[in-house]
Amino acid sequence: MPSTTPKKRTRAGAFWKGAADGAPFLLVVAPFAMLFGVLATEAGLDVLETLMFSAVVFAGAAQFTALQLMQENAPTAIVLASALAVNLRVAMYSASLTPWIGAAPLWQRAIAAYFTVDQSYACSVVQFEKEPQMTVPQRMAYFSGVLSPIVPTWYISTLFGALVGTQVPDTWALDFALPITFLALxxxxxxxxxxxxxxxxxxxxxxxxxxxxxxxxxIIAGTLGMMAGAQTELVLERRKANA
Known part of the structure; x- marks a missing residue:
């Protein structure tokens, strides 16, 4: 009879498992980042400003939201509020990850907070729930592994998009990357x-x-969606308690 004992991983093994799990996302990360680079230069940012935008924010959906509103000449307060609202999900990601990696050293948690994105969160939560016996160092190694192919690809593709700029033909349809990424996640x-x-x-x-x-x-849709989900959780919990 085959053993059901969970496979023990080394930190290196956890890192490479994370890299393997993060690699498929390159199919959408690359065109997504390239599209941002193209749109940013079309909006009037130069190459350095575009790269700094990606480096400082490092949040694709928030970057696109801010860029679109900037092109519409929206008030600065609206741009900031909208970008923050889009990124509120990351706060929930952080709360969800805390039980798993909250015991890591402060400097590691600070880096993880910066690099907590949809892909690193989704892969990590699934893996940590699948193998709860992983140690905190192994979890941090896995988290880093997921990001290892994604982060350099994001920066390189952003740079390529910024350099190419308006030369990218519309027939490439790079804007497919954003909805497909979120659907997959x-x-x-x-x-x-x-x-x-x-x-x-x-x-x-x-x-x-x-x-x-x-x-x-x-923003309205996201707020109402979260409220509806939270209310549903409460109703289901009450029914379970009564049963």
């Missing part, structure tokens, strides 16, 4: 009724509020 995470209801409410609300200026409908 979100779909496997819809594991409970609360997740599904939150997603459905957010989708419907975003469609109904598409007319709201400065893309603020997305």
């Amino acid at each position: 979100v779909a496997p995470m819809l594991r409970t009724p609360a997740h599904v209801i939150a997603a459905v409410v957010a989708i419907i609300t975003s469609l109904l509020t598409a007319w709201v200026p400065y893309s603020l409908g997305l």
Whole structure:
């Protein structure tokens, strides 16, 4: 009878497992970053400013949101508020990761906070739940491994997009990368009724509020989606307790 004992990993093994899990995301990270580089230069940023934008923010969705609003000449307060709202999910990612890597040294947690993105979070949570016996150093190694192919690809592709600029033809359709990335990340995470209801409410609300200026409908949709999901969780918990 085969053993059901979880496989023990070294830190190096955890790192390379993370690298293998993060590698498939290059198919969307590269065109996504390249598209940002192209759009940033089209919006008037030079190559250095575009790279600094990516280096300082390092949050694709927030970068695109801010860039779009800047092109629409939105007030600075709206640009900042919208970018922060889009990135609120990262705060939830951090809270979810804390039980797993919260015991790591402060400098490691600081670096992890900067590099907590959709891909590193999604892969890490799935892996940590699958192998809860992993030590904190092994978890940090896995987290770093996921990022090892993604981070340099993001910067290099951003640079390439900024250098190429308007020479990229529309037929390349690089804008497919953003929705595909989020679909690939979100779909496997819809594991409970609360997740599904939150997603459905957010989708419907975003469609109904598409007319709201400065893309603020997305903030409204996200807020209502989270509220609906949280309320569903409470209802289900009450039913479970009564049962």
